[in-house]
Amino acid sequence: MQLHGKHIISGQPAPATETAPSFFAVNPADGAELQPAYREATHDEVNRAVREAADAQDSVAALSPELRGRLLREIAVGIEALGDTLIQRCMAETALPEARLTGERTRTVNQLRMFAALVEEGSWVEARIDRSQPNRKPAPKPDLRRMLMPLGPVAVFGASNFPLAFSVAGGDTASAIAAGNPVILKAHPCHPGTSELVGEVVTGAVKQLGLPPAILSMLHGAGHEVRKALVSHPSLQAVGFTGSERGGRALYNIAASRPAPIPVFAEMGSINPVFVLPGALRTHSNELVSGLTHSATLSVGQFCTQPGVVFVCDCPERERWLEEAGTAIKSQSCGVMLSAGIASAYAEAVSQIENTPGVEPTGAEPVPRERSEKRSTPPNESTAPAAGTVVCPQTFAADLETYLAAPALQNEAFGPVTVFVRVNSEAELLRAAESLEGQLTATIHADSDELTQHAALRAALTRTAGRIIYNGYPTGVEVCPSMHHGGPYPAATFPQFTSIGTAAVLRFARPVCFQNMPAEALPPELQDENPRGILRLVDGTPTREALSQID
């Protein structure tokens, strides 16, 4: 399949401006540039994409839930139909292994179908009806009906580490479209070809169903100008983003300084603390080593839920266990990161950690270290190979004072590094928990008596994290109604919203209330007969009945 290297504006390939700076995807495994060239979207191209989305927003909002569902399902089918073409290009652009990408593809199409089912069922709009009371004193009560409606044009920024599941047709796009919004997708410059392939699938599905073409535009860019122009555009209504704290905060700051600020839903950094209590080492010490090793090193540690810090309680087994865990993590294959930039940021973060006074390496160095790239670079020259992208898992240990004094240990280091922190008392355990910034996840390993006893620890983590895991691991985020993938800043810019699971749709809709509106001017969801059969709150009581069936 020939890639065209163009933007897509309102369903049409739009040749990039020839004077705009160009860039290529780079194969992280060998540093080779991949054809074709892509170019930075210009201000004019950004403006055109947003303006056309704004012009189309009413017709997109008016699409029936059935059509929105069909579109999402057609996109899923189209992604599957790309078959190996998609996987091969994506492997070349990301160095993620085939099994990981086919798995991510499954997740992506499942997400699309999940949001399709959500809008087809329809109750997600949280319809509420309070019937009129014309004879109420001192004043009559009007008829009030409220439901969630689309926001308008949404910008979605593709994520480097999920080239399918959080990119062109990923969770943000799927939930924004499910809610009835046009999307302007800023493709991640690490995988423009993958983005183009999926972008063409989306526009093909839109065309096939005869929907408004401006439902998706896709713009390329590797610099900061595109994001600034996009997020500043007065017609844009919201932003979805998954990535670094720095990147998310930059978008947040642009949006917050607009004359009319808009919400930026950024899922950002997290060190995903794990608390190991003595009972865990008594009851499942070995399983904890293997589970933690898997979670910390999977996909070269490139998950926002990678466990970056493990607080280990004082207990007789501790030093032996730290040695075992460190050795197990370090014995994992080195791997190619998503880009040279990400690898060098990892190397810098690791270097800051290991140069912090009081930090020592833990676990035995594997000799010779097996590298997935079969290069025999020494363990400490992790950025040495040609492409500068191969890194190895690292572990360190420190005491709590060292950890608390060193921002390098408390900030997310994106990649396969885990810092073990010794906590020597209940008071230190709580100090550790209290010190945390907002987290996507926090994990407790303990026996069940300990878990019950540590109410203060649980309370502190509940205050800090979006998800609390017991005797499990933070990676492997389920996509389902109960998932919450978010948390207090900097886990996310907005603690109320999730970027994974059905509730992600709520980011891209807002309530609208209709007062004394005749049936013919009401959306079907709010009409007396409840033609869509959704669950509604009528006079405060949940029901699927038509109004005529109530009272």
Next chain:
Amino acid sequence: MQLHGKHIISGQPAPATETAPSFFAVNPADGAELQPAYREATHDEVNRAVREAADAQDSVAALSPELRGRLLREIAVGIEALGDTLIQRCMAETALPEARLTGERTRTVNQLRMFAALVEEGSWVEARIDRSQPNRKPAPKPDLRRMLMPLGPVAVFGASNFPLAFSVAGGDTASAIAAGNPVILKAHPCHPGTSELVGEVVTGAVKQLGLPPAILSMLHGAGHEVRKALVSHPSLQAVGFTGSERGGRALYNIAASRPAPIPVFAEMGSINPVFVLPGALRTHSNELVSGLTHSATLSVGQFCTQPGVVFVCDCPERERWLEEAGTAIKSQSCGVMLSAGIASAYAEAVSQIENTPGVEPTGAEPVPRERSEKRSTPPNESTAPAAGTVVCPQTFAADLETYLAAPALQNEAFGPVTVFVRVNSEAELLRAAESLEGQLTATIHADSDELTQHAALRAALTRTAGRIIYNGYPTGVEVCPSMHHGGPYPAATFPQFTSIGTAAVLRFARPVCFQNMPAEALPPELQDENPRGILRLVDGTPTREALSQID
């Protein structure tokens, strides 16, 4: 009842710092200073209030829904028990008439009881459970349970125009406490005595029930320092505000520039456009005059839903109707505004409107104009009396080009002024709708055929406003589950949330997900047996059943 003039920190009257600047409430009717003196809270006092709230947040969060409900109900009883003491002080501080304030008191205690009932029933926490599938391939599915939990310390800023319903024990405080958060209340400097009376009711109820005293602190201040210190405090988690766009944006900017930004839920300005189509003048011309007059001038126009602009379609009756409406509005009593500052801002806004080229007055001037204050000042010296607070209703007319060219006509002028704008075609009607910033409300007066035909107008208003009213008036906001009081910026800082109605509680809670957590470490709302009998989403299906009763 003797007022103490102190702050309240964690349930205790805290003498103000003697070196801090002092201020008095001022009776807007005569300019007299009201005893006692209040003083600006110092940084130390702000820090202590937030720190003690943060220290208490786990115990506040752990209060059972029954206790939270009892607290809200006790506060309501206590406010009623203040009787005339409260109303008299409030009248002196606000110049709002007795009937208005007794009505607002009723609304306030009803709101408190509504949130009490909401938390007692309990389903507001949106509990979701996805049961484990240990045999799922390729990986087992964990048990996931999610519900809304408190945010932590919330700052609430009392509003000048609702000294009871959006002040110390108003909707923001009630919903924040209902959700399980401690509140630091910044009393509005226009009614510190009213605030103290209600603040003492809250702390008395907290004491009587033996609850954590830090559930409410109340700080005084008339300058910007208190708000800056409060919103900047690292332990603060959210802000609730009702007031001007300038005030709300200032809070938003402080919060957005924190190292860890927090949400500011500000309900701000709105001009609440009314669209009058020809059928309205045919079917209910007189009723429209009287309804609009009431809505535009009620409480001296000091409502965020006051209709500030009326777009009137081309039709034979238009000029006569404009004259009637203008005359009716101007014939209403002049009145005392909440403060000299608000009155002078109103005078300035009116002056900007009337000095805009192309704007003409509409309706006959009443001679002599009857003033509620019985002063015989000429109509155009509305700020002349001693206290500088008496203003009179004003109306103007303009064509659409004039309106679109003049920010003074498009911005909210807080007070009893309404601008009638002539729109002379369907195209102009749509241009008017498309030109609007975010609005709390938009109203259409039309016959039902016209309403149906104007789909584009309805779509444009649905995109712009939080509430769409048909053949009604924007003032008189119902407090119920279906109400949405918010909208795109600048109606509110966050289009997803309402500040009125049961959904207001959602501002002050966030989802937390528990993975594989044993029953004893789960909140009752998420336990298998569903001991609170709440509506939950179990494996995607809404139910009140215990898990053992399902499948």
